[in-house]
Amino acid sequence: MGIKERKEREKKRRRDQILTAVIELIEEQGFDRTTMEEIAERAELSKGTLYLYFNDKSTLHQAVKKRGLQHLHEKFLHVIKQDLPGAELVKNMMLTFLNTITQNAAFTKAMVIYEHIKEENNQGKPETPSIVEDCKNIEDELFMLMVRAIQIGIQDGSIQTRLQPKVLSLMLNFQMSGMLNFYLSGTHKSATKVLEENELSIPKLLEEFLDIQLNDQTQ
Amino acid sequence: MGIKERKEREKKRRRDQILTAVIELIEEQGFDRTTMEEIAERAELSKGTLYLYFNDKSTLHQAVKKRGLQHLHEKFLHVIKQDLPGAELVKNMMLTFLNTITQNAAFTKAMVIYEHIKEENNQGKPETPSIVEDCKNIEDELFMLMVRAIQIGIQDGSIQTRLQPKVLSLMLNFQMSGMLNFYLSGTHKSATKVLEENELSIPKLLEEFLDIQLNDQTQ
DNA sequence: CCCATTGCTGACTCTTGGTCATTCAGTGAC
DNA sequence: GTCACTGAATGACCAAGAGTCAGCAATGGG
Numbered sequence: 244m245g246i247k248e249r250k251e252r253e254k255k256r257r258r259d260q261i262l263t264a265v266i267e268l269i270e271e272q273g274f275d276r277t278t279m280e281e282i283a284e285r286a287e288l289s290k291g292t293l294y295l296y297f298n299d300k301s302t303l304h305q306a307v308k309k310r311g312l313q314h315l316h317e318k319f320l321h322v323i324k325q326d327l328p329g330a331e332l333v334k335n336m337m338l339t340f341l342n343t344i345t346q347n348a349a350f351t352k353a354m355v356i357y358e359h360i361k362e363e364n365n366q367g368k369p370e371t372p373s374i375v376e377d378c379k380n381i382e383d384e385l386f387m388l389m390v391r392a393i394q395i396g397i398q399d400g401s402i403q404t405r406l407q408p409k410v411l412s413l414m415l416n417f418q419m420s421g422m423l424n425f426y427l428s429g430t431h432k433s434a435t436k437v438l439e440e441n442e443l444s445i446p447k448l449l450e451e452f453l454d455i456q457l458n459d460q461t462q
Numbered sequence: 463m464g465i466k467e468r469k470e471r472e473k474k475r476r477r478d479q480i481l482t483a484v485i486e487l488i489e490e491q492g493f494d495r496t497t498m499e500e501i502a503e504r505a506e507l508s509k510g511t512l513y514l515y516f517n518d519k520s521t522l523h524q525a526v527k528k529r530g531l532q533h534l535h536e537k538f539l540h541v542i543k544q545d546l547p548g549a550e551l552v553k554n555m556m557l558t559f560l561n562t563i564t565q566n567a568a569f570t571k572a573m574v575i576y577e578h579i580k581e582e583n584n585q586g587k588p589e590t591p592s593i594v595e596d597c598k599n600i601e602d603e604l605f606m607l608m609v610r611a612i613q614i615g616i617q618d619g620s621i622q623t624r625l626q627p628k629v630l631s632l633m634l635n636f637q638m639s640g641m642l643n644f645y646l647s648g649t650h651k652s653a654t655k656v657l658e659e660n661e662l663s664i665p666k667l668l669e670e671f672l673d674i675q676l677n678d679q680t681q
Numbered sequence: 682c683c684c685a686t687t688g689c690t691g692a693c694t695c696t697t698g699g700t701c702a703t704t705c706a707g708t709g710a711c
Numbered sequence: 712g713t714c715a716c717t718g719a720a721t722g723a724c725c726a727a728g729a730g731t732c733a734g735c736a737a738t739g740g741g
Contacts, residue, residue, distance in 0.1 A: 254688095288689080289689065289690045289691060291689070291690055291691065292690075295688075295689080
């Protein structure tokens with residue numbers, strides 16, 4: 244009886260279809276500019292159907308975010324498999340991160356933005372906590388991969404620090420998050436000017452910073 | 463003929479009235495949960511009147527943001543007037559920043575969130591570019607105050623770095639921005655766990671980081 | 682061939698941001 | 712005192728978009 248399985252597959256395909264449509268539209272016009280109507284049209288479904296697959300727009304957003312995080316996770320895994328000094332691994336991870344977000348600016352923006360806006364729906368609904376949970380878990384894994392890279396670096400001597408690996412990872416996380424913000428809200432003219440004046444780019448800046456943070460000679 | 467002046471004053475008072483109402487409501491329920499209707503009610507005006515003072519909800523948001531930035535600017539000015547080593551000034555600024563955002567979490571959140579969402583209104587309207595410009599200018603001044611503090615630190619020897627003051631300031635900015643994100647999206651359970659495990663708090667973490675970033679012994 | 686189940690639909694409701702014709706209050710001229 | 716004028720305030724109205732649901736269609740099991 245392969246019917247169950249087929250239905251299962253079709254259901255998953257529909258879901259993917261929807262997700263793909265959303266991502267396309269996000270890239271074209273951003274998430275909040277995109278209406279459920281448009282998404283339905285692009286996915287060749289009716290609006291009502293969307294709600295059979297995702298509770299609401301916010302859940303849909305989470306699902307998109309999850310995809311992005313998975314993508315990043317794969318890339319990080321790829322990095323850490325390389326046989327390189329830990330310091331290089333850390334640098335590569337961060338560069339990978341920067342690359343990914345700049346390559347998919349619209350997408351990343353959508354991921355970060357709506358992030359804050361949901362907030363409410365845990366109240367008054369059964370809710371699928373799963374997707375939100377999934378995202379957190381993947382984020383955690385990304386974090387742990389970074390920790391792992393730092394540990395390797397400490398062992399092979401390419402990283403000197405008096406901080407705990409996890410604490411250092413946190414520091415680097417903050418840094419990345421800040422850079423992300425910078426990229427997204429392309430504003431902050433003085434910051435951009437600073438970069439120009441010193442003939443720097445964000446990736447170069449990153450290397451400078453890592454030099455300092457991974458070679459802590461104090462004390 | 464003081465009538466013009468009186469009217470002027472009254473107009474400003476109305477504006478303030480509205481802003482105060484918005485800020486109250488933001489603290490109670492966040493910005494996007496707050497409707498123009500509610501704001502009008504709280505300010506004891508009708509909805510239509512709001513639009514005589516602010517082009518749209520997004521402009522209103524910018525105005526609120528401007529207030530917040532001004533507040534921060536005052537605090538930074540206060541810090542830099544103190545007669546302390548540059549390194550202390552930098553630290554105090556960053557702590558001030560952290561304090562402010564935690565004290566007014568709801569408010570800060572509102573400021574950061576909608577930040578991204580506007581985007582569009584520069585198209586198709588005369589628009590008041592002034593408020594947005596104002597915000598950018600204040601942000602720039604905040605940045606320059608930080609640069610100033612760093613310069614002081616380099617001169618008095620409390621800061622050692624091979625980076626340009628502006629570049630270092632940028633680095634610290636990223637850091638702050640990252641911490642801000644952390645505070646706002648209180649999530650990231652692993653990060654919180656790391657802090658607990660090491661009996662750290664964000665302010666303590668900040669001091670650790672500054673130790674490294676302001677005492678660069680490499681090369 | 683017929684009923685049951687499941688999936689899909691799009692017309693509908695409701696909320697909310699934004700508009701505008703109308704009302705109303707203050708002002709100055711006479 | 713009164714009248715015309717100005718501009719500030721109003722709230723009924725509109726449009727857009729998120730979310731709902733009664734009904735329809737197709738598939739499959741008997």
